[in-house]
Amino acid sequence: MSKQLMKPITVKGYAVAEPTETQKFLLKPIEQQVNSLGENDIFVDIIASSICYGAFHHVGNIPGHEIVGIVRHVGERVEKDGKIAVGMRVGMGWNYSSCLECGSCKHHFENLCDSSKPFMNAPIGGGFQNGVVWDSRFVYPIPEKLKSVDAAPLFCAGAAVFSPLKLYRESPYSKPNEFKVAVLGLGGLGHLALQFASKMGFHVTALSTSANKEEECRLFGANDFHVHTNENSVKQLNSNFDLILNCVSTDIDTDKFVKMLKPFGKLAIIGVPSSGSIKAGAFAMIMKNRSIVGSGGASNDQIREMLNFAAEHNIKPQIELSSLEKVNEAMEKVVKNQARYRIVMVVDKEIVDKENQ
Structure with missing residues (x-):
């Protein structure tokens, strides 16, 4: 059953508009509304979202699959389960969901599931916006030692x-x-x-x-x-x-x-x-x-292990900071191989500034 939100949430982001000669496509501002959540869904306010070159291989409505944010709302089953809670800082990557029943899933390789669904299948998916709706079973708590802007690229490149x-x-x-x-x-x-x-x-x-x-x-x-x-x-x-x-x-x-x-x-x-x-x-x-x-990405267990390993050994990407408003400029820099080595778009500047204090 879906859980009706007390108040609809307006999500602002950037979606594919049209191809261009220099960067394959142009992104334009859009707005979407979230009125309810499925029983396993969560709504996340995005803190930071980084740009992977893979965005050019799989262009959906809203690109972006290296995402870090704060959980703001949870579905009924998520609330009862208690593993993912409101206020928790989490990250999301390529996989939005899988069947959780096939051989690959039962062997804990959810990323290899034939029915695996990538991020563009999420109801409000893709990291090039200020919020997402995601399957709670495919989000990962972030160790305190990792800053949000450093953690974001780990969810694809790191994994x-x-x-x-x-x-x-x-x-x-x-x-x-x-x-x-x-x-x-x-x-x-x-x-x-x-x-x-x-x-x-x-x-x-x-x-x-x-x-x-x-x-x-x-x-x-x-x-x-x-x-x-x-x-x-x-x-x-x-x-x-x-x-x-x-x-x-x-x-x-x-x-x-x-x-x-x-x-x-x-x-x-x-x-x-x-x-x-x-x-x-x-x-x-x-x-x-x-x-x-x-190497088809990483399983849920591997992503959790990777995050803990990165935190323990101070592994972090070399990044350039940008913003959602400059997404087309950032994408053009990535396609021209000028990024050194990940461009991370700051979505919630207040939180990022606080983490850098």
Whole structure:
């Protein structure tokens, strides 16, 4: 049953208006009304919302899937359950809901559910506005140590790199103290991947196209740095890594990176290739039991673990602050690869200022 609110809530945000040559689409102001909540729903006043490049791959009515806010209203079942309460600071990411009954859900991989619904399916969804309605079973309390503007990018970028580091951290070929991780690309995903991998205790190598990024990569936790367009570097890296996280959103020479893997090594595809496909030769994989794996975000349990790990180890994104009113300007900067490394839109300035005191 739905719960009628005592007073309708007007939500103001920005929705897709039309394509443009420079940034694929233009966002325009809109207003929506929330009159009631489903039994598992909550209404959240947004504090901060960050911009993921994935917004350009899945354009719904209102983009945005890295969201932090304060719970203001809860549905009847949520109220009885008590796990999510009014006044709690929570975050939301790509997944709005799943069936919670299939094999994937029962094995606690809700993000892999065939009936999983992304954020654009929420009744009032998407982070480019001042409030959202969300399924309470897919929101996550935020540790006190994490500021809202730092927590927002963790709900997509942080989750996306944390999950494969947890799932693929063991190898029949390398002992735990020999396990080597490489991160391809220093961007919204890559700069967080370096931090998580380093704090997990792995030997971490940054792979970049630019020698100018070495100092920055080492500050984020890289033990080694290589320009992968340098032929001499590439040759010495063959059969060197147990896991490579591909964090770039362009097409890559997949075979080159497969050959950098040790036997049983894995190339994890996190960034979406610009062509939408991956081409790789079979021989290099077959001869050394190498594999290419996908990484479909993180499960509910993994997101909770990731947030606690980030808080404990002081892992946070490098961000630029903006506002909802400047969303088109911010989106254009992201698509031109000028963001360093996440643009976070401040929605509730009073709370953000208070956290920074």
